[in-house]
Amino acid sequence: MAEAGANEIYFDDGFMENLMANESIGKFIEQGEAFRTLMAYYKCAIMEVETKFNVLNEDFSAEYDRNPIETVKTRLKSPESIIEKLQRKGLPFSAESIEQNLSDIAGVRVICAFPEDIYLLSECLLEQDDIRLIRRKDYIAEPKPNGYRSLHLIVEVPIFLHNEKRFMKVEVQLRTIAMDFWASLEHAIYYKKGHNAEELRAELKECAETSAALDLRMQDIRARLDEDDDSV
Ligand code: 0O2
Numbered sequence: 001m002a003e004a005g006a007n008e009i010y011f012d013d014g015f016m017e018n019l020m021a022n023e024s025i026g027k028f029i030e031q032g033e034a035f036r037t038l039m040a041y042y043k044c045a046i047m048e049v050e051t052k053f054n055v056l057n058e059d060f061s062a063e064y065d066r067n068p069i070e071t072v073k074t075r076l077k078s079p080e081s082i083i084e085k086l087q088r089k090g091l092p093f094s095a096e097s098i099e100q101n102l103s104d105i106a107g108v109r110v111i112c113a114f115p116e117d118i119y120l121l122s123e124c125l126l127e128q129d130d131i132r133l134i135r136r137k138d139y140i141a142e143p144k145p146n147g148y149r150s151l152h153l154i155v156e157v158p159i160f161l162h163n164e165k166r167f168m169k170v171e172v173q174l175r176t177i178a179m180d181f182w183a184s185l186e187h188a189i190y191y192k193k194g195h196n197a198e199e200l201r202a203e204l205k206e207c208a209e210t211s212a213a214l215d216l217r218m219q220d221i222r223a224r225l226d227e228d229d230d231s232v
Contacts, residue, residue, distance in 0.1 A: 034095035039076060042106040044159040045168035046074045049108045056124050068117035070177055073109040103154045104171040111180050114219045118151050118174040132156040147208025150175040178211040
């Protein structure tokens, strides 16, 4: 087999044969061009939403001398995860099906220091007149049974192409630093099996509650600091 160049990936024959033997995945591969174009649109939508949050952060920094955002992370769902999700949900393998049925191809995660900044930023985003809210799930007000907390928004944002304006879906997850840290640890034990897995999950759930209480205490300290500054 030829050496793969820096940007090339070679699959062995068996891998491609297995993939093409699955009729629906074969069709998906045939749709390569449409798939690549769609992914480029999602990338543009990610850039639009990321910029909106960066603008809000700058604005708050200039107006109130503080940054509500610690970090913005973005990700485009990998082809493997897209195929797995379509397969799991029994959905057709096509660019059209992806656009119609999946809402988390483009992901933007906004990490804040304090819980109240999550709601502030989400309101600021949703008030913008080019943003359409498709779905909102508040896992902070109602945490998942395992302790997971975050605010999830599915929004549609317009991207302006050379010949059309197109609305694309983006999943926005807003969470505190502590919630993010917890979620990465939870993700690591998600697939864990074995005798102590249940014990670890129970302990992690307790950590979620302790860390949510800590988030609120630190937010309260910040509010009291602000009051002191105002009274000087
Ligand atoms: P990835 O790679 O992070 O994207 P849907 O997408 O609508 O079919 P669902 O379950 O309705 O699925 O979406 P929901 O509840 O809004 O959550 C989707 C994403 O939130 C997940 O994406 C995770 O990123 C995150 N998430 C939700 N629940 C948990 C949890 O219990 N633990 C952790 N660590 N993350 C969670 P993906 O697709 O799993 O992966």
